[in-house]
Amino acid sequence: MTHRPDTAVKEPAPENPVRNPLSLEGVTLRYPDGERPLTALDQVSLEVEAGEMVAVVGPSGSGKSSLLAVAATLLRADSGRVAVAGVDVSTLSARQRTRLRRERIGIVFQQANLLPSLTAEEQLLAVARLRGERLAAARPRARQLLESVGLESGKWHRRPHQLSGGERQRVNIARALTGGPSVLLVDEPTSALDRQRGEQVVELLTEVTRRHGTATVLVTHDRRAAGRAARVLTMTDGRLS
Numbered sequence: 001m002t003h004r005p006d007t008a009v010k011e012p013a014p015e016n017p018v019r020n021p022l023s024l025e026g027v028t029l030r031y032p033d034g035e036r037p038l039t040a041l042d043q044v045s046l047e048v049e050a051g052e053m054v055a056v057v058g059p060s061g062s063g064k065s066s067l068l069a070v071a072a073t074l075l076r077a078d079s080g081r082v083a084v085a086g087v088d089v090s091t092l093s094a095r096q097r098t099r100l101r102r103e104r105i106g107i108v109f110q111q112a113n114l115l116p117s118l119t120a121e122e123q124l125l126a127v128a129r130l131r132g133e134r135l136a137a138a139r140p141r142a143r144q145l146l147e148s149v150g151l152e153s154g155k156w157h158r159r160p161h162q163l164s165g166g167e168r169q170r171v172n173i174a175r176a177l178t179g180g181p182s183v184l185l186v187d188e189p190t191s192a193l194d195r196q197r198g199e200q201v202v203e204l205l206t207e208v209t210r211r212h213g214t215a216t217v218l219v220t221h222d223r224r225a226a227g228r229a230a231r232v233l234t235m236t237d238g239r240l241s
């Protein structure tokens, strides 16, 4: 059986993107570390526009993942302002932050953190269900997304262990796009992949950013991958330049 995407289901219109999808102003983040707290982010400011991909490079321990965690509203900044889709996240309750994250932010981690017992399609449906979507609407959208990230329809019913690393990362990206996010945060998506597959995934991210109009932040050690971004910023000891 072949699965044809329902062409009546539209992607979020990139021509009508959210204004100010992601903005960080003078953000500082400290972790408790013995006597003196460790400053992981030091007055970091960053604005990413809809349809723009910004790469963040820098040595290990410089604060790249911390930046993503703060932008994802998973960690609260000690000072400064983080706004997602124009909303200052410090004004929100924990519940409102979770909702904002579900509705506005797509997150792609280093390893594709897929649920082992679910098929590719079910990974996306599980997210749609959390968002309260009906299966009848969610299924065609899930299939459209899987198709748009280049996963062949014959593989939509495979579980993660039956997919290659590159295919898993495609499912991971499709899952992150399920809610039609304004912001896409991506942490080292190529680290588990060989060079060719890594390049394909970065190519896919540039395409997704353009087509879905996301404000994308790509954290990577890979200078070549970073070169595909509109801007490349460097993190050094918690400072972004």
Ligand SMILES: Nc1ncnc2c1ncn2[C@@H]1O[C@H](COP(=O)(O)OP(=O)(O)OP(=O)(O)O)[C@@H](O)[C@H]1O
Residues within 6 Å of the ligand: 031, 032, 033, 038, 040, 058, 059, 060, 061, 062, 063, 064, 065, 066, 067
């Ligand atoms: N939960 C934590 N508690 C205390 N210190 C932490 C915690 N998480 C990270 N750090 C420290 O904060 C600094 C920044 O870490 P972060 O993970 O953001 O760096 P990174 O640039 O993403 O590194 P890598 O490239 O190795 O993933 C490091 O010095 C790290 O040891």
